[in-house]
Amino acid sequence: xxxxxxxxxxxxxxTEETVTEEDDDEQSPIEQVRLTVxxxxxxxxxxxxFRMWFLGLFSCVLLSFLNQFFSYRKExxxxxxxxxxxxxxxxxxxxxxxxxxxxxxxxxxGSRKFSLNPGPFNIKEHVLITIFANAGSAFGSGSAYxxxxxxxxxxxxxxxxxxxxxxxxxxxxxxxxxxxxxxLRKYVVxxxxxxxxSTLVQISxxxxxxxxxxxxxxxxxxxxxxxxxxxxxxxxxxLFPQYLxxxxxxxxxxxxxxxxxxxxxxxxxxxxxxxxxxxxxDWTTVASFLFSPLVCPFFAIANVFVGYVIFVYxxxxxxxWGMNMYNANTFPLYSTDLYTAQxxxxxxxxxxxxxxxxxxxxxxxxxxxxxxxxFALAYGxxxxxxxxxxxxxALFYGREIYDRYRASFKGKEDVHMRLMxxxxxxxxxxxxxxxxxxxxASLLLCIFFKKEVQMPWWALIFAAGLAFIFTxxxxxxxxxxxxxxxxxxxxxxxxxxxxxxxxxxxxxxxTYGYMSMSQAIAFLSDFKLGHxxxxxxxxxxxxxxxxxxxAGTINLSVAWWLLESIENICHKSVLPANSPWTCPNxxxxxxxxxxxGLVGPKRIFGSLGEYSSLNWFxxxxxxxxxxxxxxxxxxxxxxxxxxxxxxxLLGATAYIPPxxxxxxxxxxxxxxxxxxxxxxxxxxxxxxxxxILSAALDAGVAFMAVMLHFLLxxxxxxxNWWGSGSDIDTEHCGLAICPTAKGxxxxxxxxx
Numbered sequence: 001x002x003x004x005x006x007x008x009x010x011x012x013x014x015t016e017e018t019v020t021e022e023d024d025d026e027q028s029p030i031e032q033v034r035l036t037v038x039x040x041x042x043x044x045x046x047x048x049x050f051r052m053w054f055l056g057l058f059s060c061v062l063l064s065f066l067n068q069f070f071s072y073r074k075e076x077x078x079x080x081x082x083x084x085x086x087x088x089x090x091x092x093x094x095x096x097x098x099x100x101x102x103x104x105x106x107x108x109x110g111s112r113k114f115s116l117n118p119g120p121f122n123i124k125e126h127v128l129i130t131i132f133a134n135a136g137s138a139f140g141s142g143s144a145y146x147x148x149x150x151x152x153x154x155x156x157x158x159x160x161x162x163x164x165x166x167x168x169x170x171x172x173x174x175x176x177x178x179x180x181x182x183x184l185r186k187y188v189v190x191x192x193x194x195x196x197x198s199t200l201v202q203i204s205x206x207x208x209x210x211x212x213x214x215x216x217x218x219x220x221x222x223x224x225x226x227x228x229x230x231x232x233x234x235x236x237x238x239l240f241p242q243y244l245x246x247x248x249x250x251x252x253x254x255x256x257x258x259x260x261x262x263x264x265x266x267x268x269x270x271x272x273x274x275x276x277x278x279x280x281x282d283w284t285t286v287a288s289f290l291f292s293p294l295v296c297p298f299f300a301i302a303n304v305f306v307g308y309v310i311f312v313y314x315x316x317x318x319x320x321w322g323m324n325m326y327n328a329n330t331f332p333l334y335s336t337d338l339y340t341a342q343x344x345x346x347x348x349x350x351x352x353x354x355x356x357x358x359x360x361x362x363x364x365x366x367x368x369x370x371x372x373x374x375f376a377l378a379y380g381x382x383x384x385x386x387x388x389x390x391x392x393x394a395l396f397y398g399r400e401i402y403d404r405y406r407a408s409f410k411g412k413e414d415v416h417m418r419l420m421x422x423x424x425x426x427x428x429x430x431x432x433x434x435x436x437x438x439x440x441a442s443l444l445l446c447i448f449f450k451k452e453v454q455m456p457w458w459a460l461i462f463a464a465g466l467a468f469i470f471t472x473x474x475x476x477x478x479x480x481x482x483x484x485x486x487x488x489x490x491x492x493x494x495x496x497x498x499x500x501x502x503x504x505x506x507x508x509x510x511t512y513g514y515m516s517m518s519q520a521i522a523f524l525s526d527f528k529l530g531h532x533x534x535x536x537x538x539x540x541x542x543x544x545x546x547x548x549x550x551a552g553t554i555n556l557s558v559a560w561w562l563l564e565s566i567e568n569i570c571h572k573s574v575l576p577a578n579s580p581w582t583c584p585n586x587x588x589x590x591x592x593x594x595x596x597g598l599v600g601p602k603r604i605f606g607s608l609g610e611y612s613s614l615n616w617f618x619x620x621x622x623x624x625x626x627x628x629x630x631x632x633x634x635x636x637x638x639x640x641x642x643x644x645x646x647x648x649l650l651g652a653t654a655y656i657p658p659x660x661x662x663x664x665x666x667x668x669x670x671x672x673x674x675x676x677x678x679x680x681x682x683x684x685x686x687x688x689x690x691x692i693l694s695a696a697l698d699a700g701v702a703f704m705a706v707m708l709h710f711l712l713x714x715x716x717x718x719x720n721w722w723g724s725g726s727d728i729d730t731e732h733c734g735l736a737i738c739p740t741a742k743g744x745x746x747x748x749x750x751x752x
Contacts, residue, residue, distance in 0.1 A: 028414045030195040033532075036203055041419045041534040045125075046118040048539060051095050052125045056132030059084045060547050063133050064554035066702050068143045072151075072562055072569060073580040073705070075249070075288040075663075079698050081134035082205070082295055086695035088129050089209050090224045092121035123210045127533045128543050130202070131526050135547025144555045145515040146170040148589040149507050153452075154563050155570040155583065156590040157503070158349070159356060163560060165449040170552040172442040173511045177520030178545065179435025180468050181527075182426065184475060184520075189527045192414035194479040196528040201295075203532055205691055227692050234283065234700025241282035242701070243708055246578060246730040247722075248281040250662050255733035262735045262750070263321075266333045269736035270662025273333055274312060278662050279669070283697045284705070286666045289659035293671030294694035298679065301671040303645060307652025308664050311381060320373045326610060328373040329741035335372040336587050336657040338594060343744040345573075346370075348594055356454065358501035358598050368610050369599055375591075378656055379605075380614040382489055384621030385651035389485045392625035392647050393477050416532060423536040430541070439464065442512070454505035455512075459495065463512035466491065471520045478521055479528070487514040492596035506597025507589070519548075578730055584658035621650060 028034050063079055070077045099117035150166045153159050188194045209223070221229070241248035254268025254277050270278030280286060286293065293301065319325040320333055330343040338346040346369055353359040371379075442464075446457045470487060478484045491513035495506045523544060530540040562581075568574045570583035595604050603609050624646045632641045656664070679686045738749035745751055 028192050028195070028416065030192070032197065032200055033192075033195050036200045036207075037416065037532045038207070039415045039419075043422055043534075045122045047122075047124045047128055047536060049118055049125055050099070050116045051092055051121060052128050052132075054095075055088050055092060056129045056543065056547070057550065059088060059129060059133035060135060060550050061554055064143065064551040065558055066706065068147065068555045068558040069562070069706065069709075070702070071143055071147075071585060072566075072583045074582045074584065075282070075284040075580075076585055077284045077288055077698065077701060077705075078291055079702055080291055080295070081130050081202075082292070082691060083695040083698045084133040085126070085130045085202070085205060086209070086223075086227065086692055087699065088133075089121075089126060090227070092126065092129070096121040123206055124533065124535055126206060126210070127530065127535055128539060131529070131540070132543045132547045134526075135544050135551055144170045144174055144552045145518075146173045146511050147555050147559050148586050149453075149504065149511060150556065150559055151563065151570065151583065151586040152507070152590040152593055153504060155586070156348075157352065157356070161452045162449070163556070165445060165452050166560075167553065167556055168441060168445045168449075169453060169508070169511075170556055171549055172438050172445065173515050174519055174548050174552050175434065175545070176438045176442065176464065176512065177467065177471070177516035177518070178523050178548075179431050179438060180471060181520035181523040182431030182434070182541070183428070184472055185524065185527060187472065188475045188479050188524055189531055190417055192417065194476065194528070196479045196525055199525060199529040199532060202529060206533070208687070208691075223688065223692050226689055227696050230693050230696035231700050234697045235704050236700075238283070238701040238704035239708075241280075242284070242705060243712065247732070249285050250278060250280055250731040252278040252731050252733050254278070255731065255736070259732070260735075262738045262740055265733045265736040266740075269334075269731060269733035270665065271660050271731055272335070272733060272736040273661065274316070275661030275665050278665060280662060280666045282701075284701050285662060286670050287698065289655040289663050290667045292694040292698060293667045294674050294690055294697075296671055296675065298672065298675040300648075301668060301675060303648040304652040304664075305668050305672075307649035308668070310649065311377070311653045311656075312661055312664070315377060316373060319377065325373065326370070326376055327741070330739050330744055331370060331372045332737045332739060333372065334374040334657070334660070335737065336375060336584070336591060337372070338591060339370040339372075341367050341370060343739050343741065343746065348598070352503075352598065356502070356504065358600075363599065363603075369595065369604055370610060375657055376611055376614065378653065379489075379611070380617040381650050381653060383614060383617040384624070385647055385654065386485060386489060387618045387621030388624050388650055389647040391622050392628075392645065393485075395625055395629040396642065397477070397480065416534075419534055420531055420537075423534075424538060426537045426541050434545075452504075453508050454502045455508040456505075459499065459505065459509050460512060463491065463495075463509045464516065466494075466513045467517040467520070471517050474517065475521050475524055478525070484518075484521060487517055490514075492592060493601055496596040496601040500600030500602065501598065503593040503597035507593045510596075588658045621646070624650075 027039070028037070063081075063084065066079050070079075096117060096119070101115055101117045103113040103115045105113050146169050149169065150161060153161045250270045252265075252268045252270050252275075255265045258264035258268070266273040267276050268278060269275065270280070290296075290304075316333075320328045327341075330341070331339050338348065340346050347366065350366060351359050351363045353362075439460075442460050443457055445453060446455050446460050450456065467487070474485055488510055491510040492506055495509040499505060526544060527537075527540060529535075530537070563569060566581050569581045570586055572579075572582045572587075575581060595601070600606075601609075605611050605614060628641065628644045628646065632638075635641060653664070674686070674690060678690070734748065735750075738746060743751070
């Protein structure tokens with residue numbers, strides 16, 4: 001994540017209390033906040049309304065269903081909260097115009113009355129609905145992280161886990177971070193210097209949507225009409241790439257020109273190669289993995305582009321064709337599978353014993369685990385990203401973080417804190433109780449369902465302690481720099497060293513350690529959004545907690561339904577050709593459970609493994625920002641030097657795998673068109689319609705995919721022709737998955 005500077009829209013006054021010239025000393029010390037966040041509030045605006053509950057619950061259920069549904073598909077589109085933010089506005093206003101205004105007395109609440117329609121649909125209701133819809137999805141991840149544990153147990157390992165223990169695992173990992181996040185609010189939410197840059201994007205959009213539209217001529221469409229037209233177009237067009245003409249998902253003309261060349265197809269394939277010249281006409285492919293490019297600022301897209309080009313078009317070709325690093329030619333150029341030294345698929349089931357642990361004799365017989373060059377170097381760059389984030393933040397933001405942290409205690413209250421004091425705060429004991437109940441429930445899971453989750457009680461305490469220790473410093477880093485170091489690789493590495501041979505214990509430890517911290521930070525970020533928008537804290541807390549539990553339950557229910565109803569789900573080798581149910585995210589999650597848990601890091605990245613040299617990436621990532629910082633100090637007049645952000649450059653390809661070069665190429669291209677050219681030359685159009693278009697495109701393809709599944713997928717009805725078939729490769733790059741080393745026999749590939 002990178003720091004964003006937001007230009008605030010000019011907003012109408014929505015409040016009874018405003019900041020006068022005498023209050024200038026109470027203004028936020030952060031310029032971006034002063035430009036974006038309103039310094040006004042109307043405490044009379046109703047937030048606990050029927051509209052908020054109805055639209056919030058409906059959006060939460062719908063997004064949880066759609067995102068979990070799509071997570072199993074080849075292109076796992078994630079419907080973000082921006083879609084809800086845009087779509088619920090006209091619905092909320094429609095409800096405000098048609099619901100009765102009659103007031104009803106509430107039994108047991110004295111003279112209090114309730115109305116289905118307490119007045120115009122307001123911005124505070126809108127904020128709560130958006131937070132409700134996205135609850136339980138840390139930083140827009142789409143679904144509960146722990147669902148992947150259920151997926152790999154049932155789909156990949158072929159073992160069983162009960163619905164109740166699955167639900168308990170999901171809910172506890174999602175809610176655990178909320179406990180200590182609540183206790184840390186006074187350090188990273190209330191202080192003015194903890195400004196959480198990512199929240200400003202949402203605030204800017206909220207204010208834009210709630211401003212009164214000024215028509216520029218009779219021909220200009222309103223946002224609602226534009227949204228409906230774009231939604232219908234997106235829905236209608238999605239029928240072609242998703243069903244009628246699937247070749248439109250990946251158009252790789254290089255493969256068509258060289259149908260018998262492995263190297264040419266490795267270069268041209270967008271799904272299994274470098275993606276040179278490959279493009280797509282499918283919005284699902286564009287927005288998969290990296291989210292919608294229309295909502296990402298251009299400077300962030302440019303950073304991703306530079307890092308992507310270095311990794312894919314410089315490092316990978318040198319290591320594969322030039323150096324043959326790690327015997328890369330023995331394996332496909334791009335693959336998320338695990339291989340033997342002879343280039344054959346590694347049979348994981350043979351090395352798992354009846355106790356769901358590593359079978360050492362079977363592992364010794366089959367040999368070391370090998371990875372494709374893309375997969376191996378992705379881990380190396382992941383190591384470097386973690387290390388470089390720590391040193392980059394310390395060198396370039398360390399003084400700023402320290403000064404702001406000190407100022408947060410010594411400085412005066414800003415206007416936002418003063419306005420929020422009129423609302424009742426959340427009692428601290430709520431968070432203590434929540435934390436205690438969650439830890440007890442987690443311990444019961446580890447004790448009474450240990451056969452299913454493998455993790456012992458001491459590992460839970462260790463993971464929770466690790467997450468708690470990191471939550472405050474990582475929250476401060478996120479609140480001031482918008483960069484969030486992740487604990488996923490660190491936690492799985494630690495557990496793999498401490499307790500190897502147990503795959504589910506490893507992923508459970510990772511989830512409790514990494515995800516609980518991520519949930520805590522997401523919780524705090526939402527609280528800062530509520531702080532800026534003057535939402536009563538108790539309303540925020542209840543919406544987040546209820547939304548998280550509802551979302552987790554829906555995620556698990558959808559997962560259970562698909563795992564039980566779709567035969568061979570996630571097994572690409574036995575699924576019908578071009579089946580969408582390939583589970584790319586869960587495949588990588590499963591591979592990680594094998595690498596870090598079942599086999600263990602010592603046998604892959606340690607002295608007993610093939611990839612021990614990748615550990616040098618940690619040192620390189622740690623020292624890289626030091627070199628940039630020294631150059632900056634030596635040549636302070638060169639303003640371009642501080643712009644070298646190694647965490648962003650090294651982490652640009654963090655989604656590869658499971659993301660492909662086609663996803664990146666199309667995402668970068670579309671993002672550059674809208675957020676550079678359209679933004680620069682048609683700024684009024686961009687300001688009015690850009691986010692609306694993104695939401696409509698997401699919603700249109702999502703509804704079409706669900707409709708196709710229920711109307712045709714359940715009946716296993718498909719077409720069979722050159723552009724879309726059940727027994728052919730629609731990209732027409734079948735040789736891209738072949739190795740180039742001599743003597744490696746792979747079905748469907750020529751033998752050299």
